[in-house]
Amino acid sequence: MPENTNSRTDRRKFPHTTAMMTPQTQAILNINEATAKKLAKLHLNTLWDLALHLPLRYEDETHITPIADAPLGVPVQIEAKVLTQEVQFKPRKQLVVQVADASGSVLYLRFIHFYPSHQQQLVRGNTIRALGEIKHGFFGDEMIHPKVRQAENRSLAETLTPIYPTVNGLNQPTLRRLIQTALKHIPPTDTLPNALLNELQLPHLTDSLTLLHAPPPEYTIHDLHNGALPAWQRLKFDELLAQQLSMRLARKKRISGSAKALCGNESLSQALLAQLPFTLTRAQQNAWAEIRRDLAQTHPMHRLLQGDVGSGKTIVAALAALIAVEAGFQAAVMAPTEILAEQHYLKFKQWFEPLGLNTAWLSGSLKKREKTAAKAAIAEGTAQIAVGTHALFQDDVGFDNLGLVIVDEQHRFGVAQRLALKNKGEDLHQLMMSATPIPRTLAMSFFADLDVSVIDELPPGRTPIKTRLVNSVRRDEVAALVRRTGEMGRQVYWVCPLIEESETLQLQTAVETQQQLQAELPSMRIGLVHGRLKPQEKADIMAAFVRAELQVLVATTVIEVGVDVPNAGLMVIEHAERMGLAQLHQLRGRVGRGAAASVCVLLFSEPLSELAKSRLKVIYENTDGFEIARQDLILRGPGEFLGARQSGTPMLRFADLEEDLNLLEAARRLAEPLITKQPHVVEQHLERWLGSKEGYLGV
Structure with missing residues (x-):
C-alpha cells in the first residue's frame, strides 16, 4: 500500500477481529503457536489476511549503483570492499567503516548502535552490499545505519523488496516467507466475474496481489505508491464493494425483521x-x-x-x-x-x-x-x-x-x-x-x-455568527470585548481545553482563566464549569448561567454540545489551534441562538502547524456545517472523523473516499444486481474481505 506520507488519512488501520488461526492454516504456513499469536496481533489469522497484508514501502535491491553516481537522500544499494573499521568514542561511541567500490570511490558507513556481529561482518577486505541513503557527513559522504549483507555468492534480487507492518519478534524475512506461502495456497479463482472486471478495466485479484507483494524492477517506487495503479484500483474496488454488499444485506435483514408498530393517537x-x-x-x-x-x-x-x-x-x-x-x-x-x-x-x-x-x-x-x-x-x-x-x-x-x-x-x-x-x-x-x-x-x-x-434550516430569527481569529498576544483586547459584551446585557462563554496545568502542552487552564478574568473584570459575575465537578454542582452553575445570574461562564469543552442559552453573544475559545474542526464548530454553535448578532473569537498561539492553519482557515471561512464536515473528512480521513479508534467502525484500509469516488459509485451501482443475480459471488466476496467482522456493520 502507498506509504502514508499525508496526514489526512491513515490507511494502515486494521479491522476489528477476534478470530484465531486454525491448526490447518498453521500447518500450511509451517509455524508454531507462538508465531501464530504474533500474527494475531497484526490481525493475520487466515491465508487471505496474509495475502491482503500489503507493504508499507519497498527497497530496491535489484541493481547496484556506483558510489560516484549515487544521488543524495535517495535509498540506493552499493557494492564495495571494506578498507578500514574503527570504533570511535567521541562525541559518542560509534562504529565507522570506510568502504570503496570498483571505481575507487570512497564512502563511510556509520553505526551509532552496533553489535559484535556488525564488526565481524565488516572486517577489512570483506566485500559487502549496503542499502541506505547517502548524505554529506563530517568526514565525507556517508550512510548512517545502512542495511548490510555479504556480497560473495549472492545474486541480485529479481523483484523489489517489500517492507511490511510488523510486531516485535516477527522479522521481515519471516513475514515475507509467510505471505508468499499464503499467496501460493489461496484459490486462484476470482470472486468477480470476468465480464465485470472487463467492464471496469480491472486486473484479476491474484495478479494484483502478486504485483504488489513482489514488484518487478521495471516498476519504480513512485509507481507503486500511486493509488491509480491498476493493482491498487482493484483492491480499492473490492474493499468498497464488500462494504456496499454488507450494508445492503444488513438493510435487507433489518427490513425482513419484525418490530412492534409504534402508532399513537398523537x-x-x-x-x-x-x-x-x-x-x-x-x-x-x-x-x-x-x-x-x-x-x-x-x-x-x-x-x-x-x-x-x-x-x-x-x-x-x-x-x-x-x-x-x-x-x-x-x-x-x-x-x-x-x-x-x-x-x-x-x-x-x-x-x-x-x-x-x-x-x-x-x-x-x-x-x-x-x-x-x-x-x-x-x-x-x-x-x-x-x-x-x-x-x-x-x-x-x-x-x-x-x-x-x-x-x-x-x-x-x-x-x-x-x-x-x-x-x-x-x-x-x-x-x-x-x-x-x-x-x-x-x-x-x-x-x-x-x-x-x-x-437543513435554522429556526427563524437567528443571525449569522461572526468568527474572528486573534493571536493570544492580544488577549487583553479580548478581555475588553468581554467587558463590552457584558455591559450590553449579553453573556459570554470562555472555553479552555484543560483543567490542570500540563507541562507538555502548557495550555491555559480553566481555573487560572477564571481567576485571571475575575481579577481583570472585578465587576462581572464569572462562573466555572468542568467535567470534574459533581453533577449537581455542574447543574447548579449551568442553571445560574441560563438564568443570567452569571455574565461569563469559563468552561472546558463539556459545553461542546447541548447547551442552549439564547442570551449568549460571545464565545471565546482558547488554544483553538489544538481543537478539531467538528469541536470548534460545535462550540461556536453555543452562541448565535438569539436574534442579536454574535461573535466567536478563536485565540491561537504561534507557531502553528500546517494542519492547525488549515483547520483555522476552514472554520474562519465557513459557517455551513456540511462544508466544514467535508473539509474535516479531507483533513482527517474517515477513521478520525467517525471516531473509529474508539468505535470499532470497520475502516477502509485501502480506498480513499475523496480520491476513489468513481470506484465507490461503481460499487454502489453493482452491489444490488450482484445480490439479486449472483448471491454465490456475494458470499465469497464478503467471506474474503470481511469474514467474522460482517456482523458489526448493521449496528
Whole structure:
C-alpha cells in the first residue's frame, strides 16, 4: 500500500477481529503457536489476511549503483570492499567503516548502535552490499545505519523488496516467507466475474496481489505508491464493494425483521407542541413525518437524524419518544457525556412532566440509592422515558417494554455499546442523532444502511455568527470585548481545553482563566464549569448561567454540545489551534441562538502547524456545517472523523473516499444486481474481505 506520507488519512488501520488461526492454516504456513499469536496481533489469522497484508514501502535491491553516481537522500544499494573499521568514542561511541567500490570511490558507513556481529561482518577486505541513503557527513559522504549483507555468492534480487507492518519478534524475512506461502495456497479463482472486471478495466485479484507483494524492477517506487495503479484500483474496488454488499444485506435483514408498530393517537405529541413557545420549522416537520412513518412500520427503524448545531434535533427526538409512549412502549435516550445526557434529561423532564410522564435519569455518578430507584422505575415501567449515559446499557438495567432507542452523537459510541443497548429489547426501532453533518461520500460509504433525515434550516430569527481569529498576544483586547459584551446585557462563554496545568502542552487552564478574568473584570459575575465537578454542582452553575445570574461562564469543552442559552453573544475559545474542526464548530454553535448578532473569537498561539492553519482557515471561512464536515473528512480521513479508534467502525484500509469516488459509485451501482443475480459471488466476496467482522456493520 502507498506509504502514508499525508496526514489526512491513515490507511494502515486494521479491522476489528477476534478470530484465531486454525491448526490447518498453521500447518500450511509451517509455524508454531507462538508465531501464530504474533500474527494475531497484526490481525493475520487466515491465508487471505496474509495475502491482503500489503507493504508499507519497498527497497530496491535489484541493481547496484556506483558510489560516484549515487544521488543524495535517495535509498540506493552499493557494492564495495571494506578498507578500514574503527570504533570511535567521541562525541559518542560509534562504529565507522570506510568502504570503496570498483571505481575507487570512497564512502563511510556509520553505526551509532552496533553489535559484535556488525564488526565481524565488516572486517577489512570483506566485500559487502549496503542499502541506505547517502548524505554529506563530517568526514565525507556517508550512510548512517545502512542495511548490510555479504556480497560473495549472492545474486541480485529479481523483484523489489517489500517492507511490511510488523510486531516485535516477527522479522521481515519471516513475514515475507509467510505471505508468499499464503499467496501460493489461496484459490486462484476470482470472486468477480470476468465480464465485470472487463467492464471496469480491472486486473484479476491474484495478479494484483502478486504485483504488489513482489514488484518487478521495471516498476519504480513512485509507481507503486500511486493509488491509480491498476493493482491498487482493484483492491480499492473490492474493499468498497464488500462494504456496499454488507450494508445492503444488513438493510435487507433489518427490513425482513419484525418490530412492534409504534402508532399513537398523537395526543401527547400534540399536547407538547401546544405548550412550546415556538413552532417547528419546515425541516423539523419533515423529519418528524419521516420518523412517524418509520415507527408505524413492522420492521425496525434505523434512521439518522442529522442537522447543524442549533437546528432543533432535540424536540424532534422528544416527539419520537412520545410516539413510542403513546403506543404503550418505553423510549431510551443515550448521550456520550454526562453533561449532555443530563441536559437532555432536564429538557425532557421540563417538557414531559406537564403531560403526566415520568422521565428517569441514569448515570454512573448517581448515588447507589438514586441509581437503584431509577433502575426500578425503568424495569417496572413507571418511567416511560429513560435518559442516561452508557450506564443505560449495563447488564443490570432492564426495561419493562422498550420500543425505541435514541442515541445522540451516535458516532462517539462504540459499536459494541450501541449493540448492547439495542439488545435490551426485541427488534427495537433506532433513531440516531448527529450534530456533525455527514459528508455525501461518507454517507454513501459508512452509512449506506441508514435512512437519513436532514434538518437543513435554522429556526427563524437567528443571525449569522461572526468568527474572528486573534493571536493570544492580544488577549487583553479580548478581555475588553468581554467587558463590552457584558455591559450590553449579553453573556459570554470562555472555553479552555484543560483543567490542570500540563507541562507538555502548557495550555491555559480553566481555573487560572477564571481567576485571571475575575481579577481583570472585578465587576462581572464569572462562573466555572468542568467535567470534574459533581453533577449537581455542574447543574447548579449551568442553571445560574441560563438564568443570567452569571455574565461569563469559563468552561472546558463539556459545553461542546447541548447547551442552549439564547442570551449568549460571545464565545471565546482558547488554544483553538489544538481543537478539531467538528469541536470548534460545535462550540461556536453555543452562541448565535438569539436574534442579536454574535461573535466567536478563536485565540491561537504561534507557531502553528500546517494542519492547525488549515483547520483555522476552514472554520474562519465557513459557517455551513456540511462544508466544514467535508473539509474535516479531507483533513482527517474517515477513521478520525467517525471516531473509529474508539468505535470499532470497520475502516477502509485501502480506498480513499475523496480520491476513489468513481470506484465507490461503481460499487454502489453493482452491489444490488450482484445480490439479486449472483448471491454465490456475494458470499465469497464478503467471506474474503470481511469474514467474522460482517456482523458489526448493521449496528
